[in-house]
Amino acid sequence: MLPRRAIFDLDGTLADTMPVHFRAWQLVAPRFGLVFPEPRFYALGGVPTHRIAATLIAEQGLVGVDPAEVTAAKERAFLERRHEIGPVPAVVEIARSKRAEAPIAVATGSPRALAEETLAQLGIREWFTVLVSAEDTVRHKPEPDVFLEAARRLGADPGDCEVYEDTDLGLLAARRAGMVAIDVRRIG
Numbered sequence: 001m002l003p004r005r006a007i008f009d010l011d012g013t014l015a016d017t018m019p020v021h022f023r024a025w026q027l028v029a030p031r032f033g034l035v036f037p038e039p040r041f042y043a044l045g046g047v048p049t050h051r052i053a054a055t056l057i058a059e060q061g062l063v064g065v066d067p068a069e070v071t072a073a074k075e076r077a078f079l080e081r082r083h084e085i086g087p088v089p090a091v092v093e094i095a096r097s098k099r100a101e102a103p104i105a106v107a108t109g110s111p112r113a114l115a116e117e118t119l120a121q122l123g124i125r126e127w128f129t130v131l132v133s134a135e136d137t138v139r140h141k142p143e144p145d146v147f148l149e150a151a152r153r154l155g156a157d158p159g160d161c162e163v164y165e166d167t168d169l170g171l172l173a174a175r176r177a178g179m180v181a182i183d184v185r186r187i188g
Contacts, residue, residue: 004180005156006098007147008128010108012045012166013184014091015118020084024077029056031073032065045167046141048109048134049074075114087122090187091164095127105130107150107163109140130154142169144177151177 012018022041029036034056044052053070098104105128108115112133119125130153137145151158163174166184174181 003101005102005151005154005161006095006104007107007150007154007161007163007174007179008091008095008104009046009163009165009167009170010106010110010115010118012088013164013170014088014095014106014124015122016086016088017118018042018045018166020081021078023081024074027077028070028074032057032070033062034060034065034070042167044169046109046165046170046173048111048140050134051140075111078114079117082117082121085118085121087124088184091184092122092124094164094187095124099127103129103154105132105150105154107132107146109134109146111135141167141173142176144173147174147177147179151179 008014011021022038025036025041036056050067050071053067057065057067057070095104106115106119110133112135115131115133116125119128130150132146132150132153134140137149139145147163148158151161158178162180162182164182164184165171165174171181171183
């Protein structure tokens with residue numbers, strides 16, 4: 001029997017991207033009249049940018065603000081700062097050890113292009129036989145779909161998977177998928 005299959009979130013789990021995403025939002029949000037405080041940002045960890053933009057616009061009653069335009073501006077601001085991204089060393093070491101046991105996956109709310117670029121920048125893209133991104137599921141965290149799709153692509157039963165996550169929404173999604181949820185904020 002294979003060991004438990006490991007599925008890793010990307011932003012804030014393998015890669016220390018969350019501060020960079022927050023800085024990008026802080027540069028872009030005011031241009032569109034949006035307010036996005038840090039606690040709210042971290043509470044929405046794991047939610048795709050386009051959903052965050054649409055949610056903020058609706059909550060703040062901003063008529064005429066296009067979520068797609070906000071999303072594009074935020075992603076450009078993030079890409080301009082991608083050189084600031086580094087690994088989360090303790091989690092990368094876990095991934096290194098897990099990949100020696102069985103195929104491993106990344107399941108992220110990031111767009112595929114950003115996820116591919118981030119993994120390549122860290123020098124670990126080839127470690128993951130499966131990459132499930134925001135485009136691969138209709139529903140996103142806290143729904144379990146991204147993790148269930150990763151398990152399906154790994155050929156694993158959800159109950160035989162463990163998920164490494166850094167957000168409450170992601171941990172909830174992993175538990176909803178019937179997987180072991182490991183909070184990386186407690187590692188290291």
